[in-house]
Amino acid sequence: MTTPNTVLITGTSSGIGLATAIAAARAGWTTIATMRDTGKAEVLSKAAADNGVADRIQVKRLDVVDPESIAACLDEVIAEHGRLDALVNNAGAAQVGTIELSSLDEVRAAMEVNFFGVVATTRAALPHLRAAQGRVITVTSVGGAVGQPFNEAYCAAKFAVEGFMQSLAPVAASVGVDITVVEPGAVASEFVANLGVDRPALVAAAGPYAPALEAYFARTQHAFDNAQTPAEAAAPIIGALTADRPPFRVQTSDWARDFVATTLADLDGSAVQTLTRAWVR
Incomplete structure (x- = not known):
């Protein structure tokens, strides 16, 4: 019998990661659904049972900012399944603020999860993916192509991920590993809720930036009121x-394609600046 292909997905306790794990299992893949806190696996487990794929999903602990956790998880996967055919880097964390008001520790934390976590997990998985002639799929963001107000640290990390992956892609291809970045726009998930932003407190502490921050929050709320579902965002990943x-490069919606196209055609940066300045007025 042919051994089913195995995919490891990070950040599967909710949102896009959870939806991708279910969809991958439904597509016939042995799915290693990882999360930092496996105590949060109940929602995923129920969704797996409801979709009839509980036998294809295995929950494991993996914290992308902990190299020992990454190594231990991969060792278990190879010991139990003998192969790793794909890695989906999905784990991430939002960070709202502007540099005058944010601490350097907050900026470093955003980079640690959103950039270095991707680098560390990819680095550890590559020998196994090379053996399987597999692939790396990384969920970035439209914020990896278009810098957005009050998302400086987050967008910096996502830009870094896209530059890292674009540079890695031809090198990885030379040893048989494909690289893809997937760019969602607004997705109706727990991603923003997990940020734990106290909007009134943040605005109250924003000083001269308060009017711009209020305008940004109003625009962002509208965007998430019209967001796509996690399942819709997961479809291009599958x-x-x-x-x-x-x-x-893949976008997850027509809106995301149009948004990313703005920056790809914007040689002097004026189109993006005209667009995003309107968000803070």
Whole structure:
């Protein structure tokens, strides 16, 4: 019998990661659904049972900022399944603020999870992916292509991820590993809720930036009121997972494609600045 392909997905306790784990299992993959706190696996476990794929999903602990946790998880996967065919880097954390009001520790924390966590997990997985001629799929963001107000640290990390992956892609391809980045826009998930932002307190502490921050929050609320579902965002990830020749860059909606296209065609930066300045007025 042919051994099913195995995919490891980070950040699967909610949102896009959870939806991707369910969709990958439904597509026939042995799915290693990882999360920092496996005590939060109940929602995933119920969704797996409801979708009839509980036998294809295995929950494991993996904290992307802990190299020992990454290594231990991968060792278990290889010992139990003998192979790793794909890695989906999904774990991430939002960070709202502007540099005059944010501490350097807050900026470093955003970079640690959103950038260095991706680098560390990819680095550890590559020998196994190279052996399987597999692929790395990384969930970035439209914020990895378009810098957004009050998302300086988050967008910096996502820009860094995209630059890292774009640079890695031809090198990885030379040893048989495909690289794809997936760029969602607003997704109706726990991602923003997990940030724990106290909006009134943040505005009250914003000093001269308060009017711009209020305008930003109003615009962002509207965007998330019209967000796509996690399942909709997960569909292009599964497409990249199963395609014979996955593209390097994929957006998860028409809106995301149009938004990213703004920056890709904006040689002097004026189009993006005109767009995003309107968010803070």
